[in-house]
Amino acid sequence: MSGDTTLHSRILADIEGQIVSGEWPPGHRLPFEVDLAAQYGCSRMTVNKVMAQLVRSGLIERRKKSGSFVAQPKAQSAVLEIHDIKDEVQSLKLAYGYALIARTVRRSDAEDMRRLGLSKGTDVLDITCLHTAGHEPFCLEKRLINLAMVPQAADFEFVEIAPGPWLLAEVPWTSAQHTIQAISADKDAVKLLKLSAHEACLVIERQTWGQGGPVTNVRLTYPGNRHVVTAQFKPGG
Amino acid sequence: MSGDTTLHSRILADIEGQIVSGEWPPGHRLPFEVDLAAQYGCSRMTVNKVMAQLVRSGLIERRKKSGSFVAQPKAQSAVLEIHDIKDEVQSLKLAYGYALIARTVRRSDAEDMRRLGLSKGTDVLDITCLHTAGHEPFCLEKRLINLAMVPQAADFEFVEIAPGPWLLAEVPWTSAQHTIQAISADKDAVKLLKLSAHEACLVIERQTWGQGGPVTNVRLTYPGNRHVVTAQFKPGG
C-alpha cells in the first residue's frame, strides 16, 4: 500500500485505503493537517496537496475550524449525469414509486459471471424491480448483487427500499463503468413498461467495483422516447 | 479576465483565455515557470499549481527540458468516451470510409436555431454524411455549422475530410453537451444504414460552443445493436 513513487502518492494511497476499506467510515474525522504532517514526517504543504486531491475525488469534505471528514458515498452523477432514479423522477415534478417484482438468490451461472465479471462462482442476488413516475412505468431495473462482496444483502428484502440507494449507503465503491446502448424492447420490457412491440429502448448498464471485487451490475431500461442521458463538460473540467 | 478571488484563479483564467481565444494556438510553447512567476510577480510554486491544473484539464502538455505546449484540441473522450469516428472504426480493425451525402448553405430556419441554440438568424451549413466500417454503413452524421462563428467552413467542400476532424483542428471549443437517446430508425436511417424498418438506433447529439457562441450541432445515428457508449471512472477522477 505504501510502495509508490512520490510522497504524495504514498500518503494519498494510504488515506484512500483507510476510507475505501471502511476503517474510516463516512463522517469520521481525519487527523488535522499538522498532525498528519508530523505522522508522515513531511511538511504541511505536502499533506495539503493530498487533502486537496481527496476533496476533488469527493472522498472527503473539509470545514474550517472543524476539520476534514470522510464524505458520504456520492452518486456517480459527478461525472456522468445519471442521477438516482428517485431524484430523476422528482425533478420532473412527478410522484415517484418503487415496486419489487422478483428477488432470488442463486449460485451464479455463466451469464451472471459474465455480467459481473466474476472469475469463479459465488452466490448472487438477482433483483427485478420497477420505478414509476406519476403512476406510469418509468424504468425497469434488473440487478445482480455479488453476495461474496455484500453478504448482508441476502438478509434485506428490498420491498420498500430500492437496491440502488441501499447499496450506495452500504458499500463504498471504488470504480464504475457505464455502457449505453439502444435495443428493441423485449417481452419483459413491453409488458412492464407498457410499450408497443419492438419499441426502441435506452439501456444503461452500470458495473460497480469495490475494494476486493465486483459489487453489482445493473441494467436500467428506459423507453427511448421518454429518456435522454446528458453530459456537459468543458475542457477545463 | 483577471477579477477572480485567488491568485491561482486569476493566472489560470488568464492563461486559459490565451488558449481558448486562439492567441496561443496548439503547439505554441508557453513561457517557462520561472518567467511566468516573474511576469505575475509570484513564486514558482504558484505557477506550478496552475500548470498542473492545465495539464489535468488537457489544455497543455509538458515535457522536461522542452517546456510546456498548448495541446492539440482533444476529442471529448477525456470525459465521455466518444472517440473520433475514424479512430473508433479503426480500433475495431475495420477499414474506415467517409462519404459526403448532402451539403447546403442556407439562412437558419426555426429548427436550425433550436438545434444550435441561436437567438437570431444566421447562415448555417447543413451537412449529411456517412461513415463506413469495412464497407458497411457505420454511422449517419447530420451536422449544422454556425457560419457566423466559422465563416471559413463555407469555402470547404467536406468531400475528402469529415466535418468533425476539420472543425476540431480549425475551431477551439470551450464547452460541449451530449445527449444520448434511443429512437426507432427513420426513413433516412433505414436507407443509408441499411436497417430494417423501425430498428432501434442510438442517437448521440453533441452541441459545441466556442468563445462567442454556438459552433456546431451534430447528430450521430448508430444502429443500436452495433454500438455502445462507455464511460469509466473512479471517484478519484
Add this chain to the structure above:
DNA sequence: TAGTGGTCTAGACCACGCT
C-alpha cells in the same frame, strides 16, 4: 477568540531528456 484550512513564498534538490 482561537483553531482550522486556504493560500503563498523563497528557497532547495533531483531526475529526466534534449543537445
Add this chain to the structure above:
DNA sequence: GCGTGGTCTAGACCACTAA
C-alpha cells in the same frame, strides 16, 4: 552537460467559523 519540470520544505499570513 545543463535546463526544465517534479517535488518538497519550513515557514508565514489571512479568512472563516465554530465554540
